[in-house]
Amino acid sequence: MAIRELAGIHHVKIPVTDLARSLRWYRQVFGLRPTVEFRDADGVVRGLAGEVPGLGPAALTLRVNPVAAEGSRGFDPVSFAVATRDDLAVWAEHLDSLEVKHSPLIEASIGWLLVFDDPDGLTLHLYTWAEHGIDQSHRPGYGTTIAEPDHWQPN
Template identity: 80%
Template sequence: MTTRELAGVHHVKIPVTDLARSLGWYRQVFGLRPTVEFRDADGVVRGFVGDVPGLGATTVGFRVNPAAAEGCRGFDPVSFAVHTRDDLEAWASHLDRLGVRHSPVIEASIGWLLVFDDPDGLALHLYTWAEHGIDQSHRPGYGRAITDPDGWQPN
């Protein structure tokens, strides 16, 4: 019998308005290394995929799509993981050196969180695997454990 099991996340695709600007920014902030380019029928490169240190086999793709980029402004489709709060503090210092505005370290639903925007206003999250142990379930917008996942329905 074959199970329907996922093998991980293959790639994350981010819509952008300016490919060169995004390439420079993600290189500087995350150490992105482009590996594959995508040329449209007119020969113009309008997308690429790259490796980011720490993501293993998961790659990050970028595609010029101004409407999607505008629609995603302020949204947080992905949270990149760090191990501990100390790692998050190191990221905050790195962002400070680059002049990238960011939130303070936030006590999120489970762990600690740092939020900042890419050049198109996409909200990027760095979230710790380490848990802080603070019950935030009473706070609006914070997570609360689901006790019956098979029967759960949004209300």
């Protein structure tokens, strides 16, 4: 069977407990501009999707789901890309101006990384496309190149 090719990412859906609070935060941090709302059968808006500068055609979606939000606390399901380490430093300054606590710039597996949490404790990553060239494969939790990707199996 032939592998089908994807056409990109359509949207990233983030579970939240408080839509208004999360909208304020994602607006301030990422410039989220809502374009679609999701009303439940009772007429209450419990979700929205919108545009984020630099995310391309992919939408960022916030959906009220307290169970999923709690279950995702401390997890990092998505890494948003930035071009360079200098761009990451600008993001750190932006987060500082909003008083959003974040990590220092981290030399991650391939590039540089900045880590912070949204209002529900979902961990978000900003990761550079630029590579640092440092071999981190000896460090626990860091990535190692897979020699034979088609035959890889978990141990």
